[in-house]
Amino acid sequence: MTKDLRHFIDQLRGHGSTDLVEIERQIPRDLYMTLIQEKLAKEGRYPAVLFKDVAGHPWPVVTGLFSSYRLLAHALGVDPTDKGRVLTEFMRREANPIAPIPYAGGTAPVQEVVLQGEGVDLGAALPVQRHCEGDSGRYITIGCMICRDPVSGVINVGTYRHELKGPARMGCMMNPVQHAALIRGRHHDAGKPMEVAIFIGHHPAYHMGAASRGPIEHEELAVTGGLLGEPVELVPCKTVDLAVPAHAEVVIEGRIHPGSFEMDGPFAEYAGYYGGRMNVPVIDVTAITHRRQPIWHDLFPSFREHTQVGLLGREAQLYRRLREVVPTMVGVHLPPSGANFWHCYVSMRKRTQGEGKLAGLAVLGSNYDVKHVVVVDDDIDIYNDEEVLWAIATRVQADESCSIITGSFGAHLDPSAYGEVRSEKGPMTTKVIIDATRPLTRTFAERVRPPRELWDAVNLRDYL
Ligand SMILES: Cc1cc2nc3c(=O)[nH]c(=O)nc-3n(C[C@H](O)[C@H](O)[C@H](O)COP(=O)(O)O)c2cc1C
Known part of the structure; x- marks a missing residue:
C-alpha cells in the first residue's frame, strides 16, 4: 500500500488516543484548531488531531502530525518507546536515498479534481485558517514547494508559508539563506518567472525529507524515498513544467513573476512570539488540483510541531x-x-x-x-x-x-x-x-537506584 497521509492516519488510529484524537463536533475555521492543541498541551498531550467537521468547508483538517517524538517514531514505523533508535533508524534511511519514479497508473489521485483559470479561488477551495489572533491573515503552513534550479536543472523541495492574498494570489516567505530563495534570485536575474508547485497533505516522511539539509544538488524527494523505504511516484503538473507526488491530497501550481512582492506578517512564529512584517515574493496561482475527498493538512506554526518536522x-x-x-x-x-x-x-x-x-x-x-x-x-x-x-x-x-x-x-x-x-x-x-557530568578526578557520591534485578523482575501492573 502506498504510504500517504490517509495510510498514516490509519496507522495512528491503531495506537489509540495517545497519538490521534478525532473530533466530530463542528469547529470554526479560524483560531479554534490551534486553541484545541494548546488545551491538549496544557494536559501534557501532544497527539495528531483530526477535525472532521470544519464550519463552512466540507474537508476534514488534520494537524499536529509532528507534535511528539512518538509521532516521529510512527512516521518511520519504529517502536516509539525506543527513542534512541528513532534517530539511528532515521540516519540509516537518510543515508540510503531512493530516486523518484513516474506514476504509472491512470489519473493520479491528486489530479482527480482540476481547477484552472476562473475556477481557481484559493479562499473558497481550501480550508486555510487564521492560526493566531495577531496573524495578518490566513496561511498555508505546511506545503512543500517544488521548483527547478535554472542553472543545474536540479529539483528543489522546501516548506514555506503562504498567506492568501486573493483568489489566485498568495505570498511565499523565503528566508534569503534558503535554496528556493537562491533559485528565485536566479530566475529574477534572467527576467524569467519561476514555476512552482506546492503539495499539501502527504505522509510525514515527505516533510522530513523536505527539511533535510545539504548542498543545492541535494535531492529531497530521493531522501523522502529513503525515509519511506519506497520511491516517490511523480505525475506531471497541469499548468507548469514540474512533477508532483501523485498521492498528495492537494497541489497548487503557479508562477512567481520577477519583481512581484507583497507584505507578509505579523505571523505567530515557532518560538512563541510574533514575527514582524516583511516584503515577500507573490505566487500567481494557475491551477489547484486535489483528490475527490481530500484531507487538508495544517500545522500550528507557533507550537512545538513546527520545529519537530526537521x-x-x-x-x-x-x-x-x-x-x-x-x-x-x-x-x-x-x-x-x-x-x-x-x-x-x-x-x-x-x-x-x-x-x-x-x-x-x-x-x-x-x-x-x-x-x-x-x-x-x-x-x-x-x-x-x-x-x-x-x-x-x-x-x-x-x-x-x-x-x-x-x-x-x-x-x-x-x-x-x-x-x-x-x-x-x-x-x-x-x-x-x-x-553536568560527574568529575572523574575526585570521589563523587553514589546515586541511589533500585537493584537492577528487582527492577527487571517486578511488573508494576501486578501490584496495582
Ligand atoms: C513547518 C515549516 C515551515 C517553514 N516555513 C518557512 C518559511 O516560511 N520560510 C522559510 O524561509 N523557511 C521555512 N521553513 C524552513 C525551510 O523549509 C527549510 O529550511 C528547508 O530546508 C528549505 O529548503 P530549501 O533550502 O531546499 O529550499 C519552514 C520549515 C518548516 C518545517
Missing part, C-alpha cells in the same frame, strides 16, 4: 559530528523546551576530564541555532527535561562547570538576540556550555 535531520547532523570528535558520546537530543533547537542535551560515557566541555564545543561549532548545551553522563535520560535539570542541580558548580561565549551568531528569531551594540536587536546570542 528535528531528526538536525539531531543526525549533530550525532555524526559528535561521534567524530567525542567517540564516547551516547546520545544527542534537541528538546522541545528549546523553542527552536536552542537547547541541546548530550549524554556520554566520559573517559577524561574536559571531554564534557569538548562535546559542548563540538555542538556549538556545528549548529548556529543551539544556544545552551547541557552535557550529562549516560545514566541521565536526555529525553526527560526533569532528569537533565536534576543532573544540573546535583552535578554542577557554575564556576567550573559553565562556559560562556558572548557575541556569537545565533537565531534571528530569538527575541533576546542582540546586535553589535548590545542594546540593539541583531543576530547575536550568548552561548553556554553546562558540563
Whole structure:
C-alpha cells in the first residue's frame, strides 16, 4: 500500500488516543484548531488531531502530525518507546536515498479534481485558517514547494508559508539563506518567472525529507524515498513544467513573476512570539488540483510541531559530528523546551576530564541555532527535561562547570538576540556550555537506584 497521509492516519488510529484524537463536533475555521492543541498541551498531550467537521468547508483538517517524538517514531514505523533508535533508524534511511519514479497508473489521485483559470479561488477551495489572533491573515503552513534550479536543472523541495492574498494570489516567505530563495534570485536575474508547485497533505516522511539539509544538488524527494523505504511516484503538473507526488491530497501550481512582492506578517512564529512584517515574493496561482475527498493538512506554526518536522535531520547532523570528535558520546537530543533547537542535551560515557566541555564545543561549532548545551553522563535520560535539570542541580558548580561565549551568531528569531551594540536587536546570542557530568578526578557520591534485578523482575501492573 502506498504510504500517504490517509495510510498514516490509519496507522495512528491503531495506537489509540495517545497519538490521534478525532473530533466530530463542528469547529470554526479560524483560531479554534490551534486553541484545541494548546488545551491538549496544557494536559501534557501532544497527539495528531483530526477535525472532521470544519464550519463552512466540507474537508476534514488534520494537524499536529509532528507534535511528539512518538509521532516521529510512527512516521518511520519504529517502536516509539525506543527513542534512541528513532534517530539511528532515521540516519540509516537518510543515508540510503531512493530516486523518484513516474506514476504509472491512470489519473493520479491528486489530479482527480482540476481547477484552472476562473475556477481557481484559493479562499473558497481550501480550508486555510487564521492560526493566531495577531496573524495578518490566513496561511498555508505546511506545503512543500517544488521548483527547478535554472542553472543545474536540479529539483528543489522546501516548506514555506503562504498567506492568501486573493483568489489566485498568495505570498511565499523565503528566508534569503534558503535554496528556493537562491533559485528565485536566479530566475529574477534572467527576467524569467519561476514555476512552482506546492503539495499539501502527504505522509510525514515527505516533510522530513523536505527539511533535510545539504548542498543545492541535494535531492529531497530521493531522501523522502529513503525515509519511506519506497520511491516517490511523480505525475506531471497541469499548468507548469514540474512533477508532483501523485498521492498528495492537494497541489497548487503557479508562477512567481520577477519583481512581484507583497507584505507578509505579523505571523505567530515557532518560538512563541510574533514575527514582524516583511516584503515577500507573490505566487500567481494557475491551477489547484486535489483528490475527490481530500484531507487538508495544517500545522500550528507557533507550537512545538513546527520545529519537530526537521528535528531528526538536525539531531543526525549533530550525532555524526559528535561521534567524530567525542567517540564516547551516547546520545544527542534537541528538546522541545528549546523553542527552536536552542537547547541541546548530550549524554556520554566520559573517559577524561574536559571531554564534557569538548562535546559542548563540538555542538556549538556545528549548529548556529543551539544556544545552551547541557552535557550529562549516560545514566541521565536526555529525553526527560526533569532528569537533565536534576543532573544540573546535583552535578554542577557554575564556576567550573559553565562556559560562556558572548557575541556569537545565533537565531534571528530569538527575541533576546542582540546586535553589535548590545542594546540593539541583531543576530547575536550568548552561548553556554553546562558540563553536568560527574568529575572523574575526585570521589563523587553514589546515586541511589533500585537493584537492577528487582527492577527487571517486578511488573508494576501486578501490584496495582
Ligand atoms: C513547518 C515549516 C515551515 C517553514 N516555513 C518557512 C518559511 O516560511 N520560510 C522559510 O524561509 N523557511 C521555512 N521553513 C524552513 C525551510 O523549509 C527549510 O529550511 C528547508 O530546508 C528549505 O529548503 P530549501 O533550502 O531546499 O529550499 C519552514 C520549515 C518548516 C518545517
